[in-house]
Amino acid sequence: MATYYIGVDLGGTNIKIGCFDADINLIEKTSVPTGAEMGPEVVADRIVASARELLTESGVSLDDVAGVGIGTPGPANYADGIVIKSTNMPKFKNTPLRDLIGKNGLGRPAILENDANVACWGEFAVGAGRNVTDMIFFTLGTGIGGGVVSNGDLVRGAGGNAAELGHVIIYPGGRKCNCGQRGCVEAYGSANSTAARAVDAIRAGGESTLKAVLDKKGDLTSKDVYEHSDAGDELAREITEGTAEALALMCVNMLHTTEPAKIVFTGGMIAAGDSLLSRIKHHFKQLVWTLKEEPLEICYATLGEDTGIIGAAALAEHAGKQGKLT
């Protein structure tokens, strides 16, 4: 009986592949350079060859693979398994990646999903959200990625582009976002915007121990800002409070939209640890309604660096159960 799953995490630099059992326990994993410059067919062939090798190492027969999950950056037509284009892989244009890897590659059914949804699904299925049916997921990095799980399923939207949560407007008329809007949560709550707001505040004349770092390096990271905030710098503290408040506003707004039982944060900035999470929770309590007590849990993700392959395999398992693997 086919009860193993392959999870593929396709990035611009590396491809990670994992072989999983029916309970989405990792058996073996591997990583190979993407080689995107050689074009999508070569990339797909590389994924197929690496997956075959991985199965051999894992002692799993290809016939026992029930499905292949593939996570990829958008934009894509996920329903048809086609990558429309890719910033990091310019030769990918309307590439039918799902079928190149799946039925025409490994000869097994597959599903393609955007990487934020894949990571969200991993946390939902076997990570921080494994005991709930409704969850919101935020990745705090360069920008803010999102995922929405409602009643045990991903919310994909009318065109497969739901959960662009970084572009929910929280401060109308506020900071300009790369997307063309103003006041997006991404312009306040991401790692990059946390650093950028600190740079702006110092350049506007604010006093801070960060000034010496900025003068020396010419720029700041969110890590710098959190370190100086934790060390007692007032300007850095105000900036990190602003980050937490922006994210707490999103928690309130998501509560009133899809009513998650858990909101899960991940991404580079969660290295800030308790000084971020406890402040988000604090601001959430300040901002949320008083009509009734809300049991919403706000927490960090638990899966770590293998989230992409775990989520992809878990998604293949879920799609298989729904008869949605192609």
Place this chain on the structure above:
Amino acid sequence: MATYYIGVDLGGTNIKIGCFDADINLIEKTSVPTGAEMGPEVVADRIVASARELLTESGVSLDDVAGVGIGTPGPANYADGIVIKSTNMPKFKNTPLRDLIGKNGLGRPAILENDANVACWGEFAVGAGRNVTDMIFFTLGTGIGGGVVSNGDLVRGAGGNAAELGHVIIYPGGRKCNCGQRGCVEAYGSANSTAARAVDAIRAGGESTLKAVLDKKGDLTSKDVYEHSDAGDELAREITEGTAEALALMCVNMLHTTEPAKIVFTGGMIAAGDSLLSRIKHHFKQLVWTLKEEPLEICYATLGEDTGIIGAAALAEHAGKQGKLT
């Protein structure tokens, strides 16, 4: 074969009941006073008796009724069909209304849902949203009610309280909302808050043709504000622009959350007609990202006064298909 549906719209003053065929075409309808002061058992008995009469008038046998849909104001435990309490029906306390009407009343399976979700489902199933899979629904009245349909199903949330869209915060630190939060869309975009903002602006010294109305009546309605706006009063125009902008912000934020194909507005304030809808669309275009063209359609509801019974019957039909009638 059981192919008829009964839709019940339970309000504090009147109960509306409709008998529908399998395609949710209305056969007959009736309306009786709620008589809430006599307690929930009497109300349930009245609904059961009225539904029986209605079936007789419709020439439909009770055996041919596949399901009963009941819309009621919250808070309720919808999964178990229990009304927890009701502002307009104070004798309702942990009342198992679904079973009183359904299996223990008419002897037919039933479903209980909050009235905003029922209206949303009616528009989705047979109204403005009948040709889409993802929709957002707003009722603009005293407050703002909401409904979210994702991938062909209502989003109910972890505790059955999703889609409290009136309490999404759009202006942090802004106007106080009855819920205890500040800056909720309900405090800007509802009929009541449109009138209240006009009153506040005039009392703060603003010049307006509305001042004479306020002096005479002691208060304003949103209808007054739209009439004076349409007649060229500048203060009234600014207030109605503010209403449209608040609602447009919600459209942007819902687009990036569940990516609806349609956003449907209903409620008393849509009597304002094109002067509201065209301004919402205008502000949406101003506010939304430029990354890609968004095919989102923003429109008014189409079902009118029978929405409650239509939605309840349509929801019973849908729940029946899913095996979720009890």
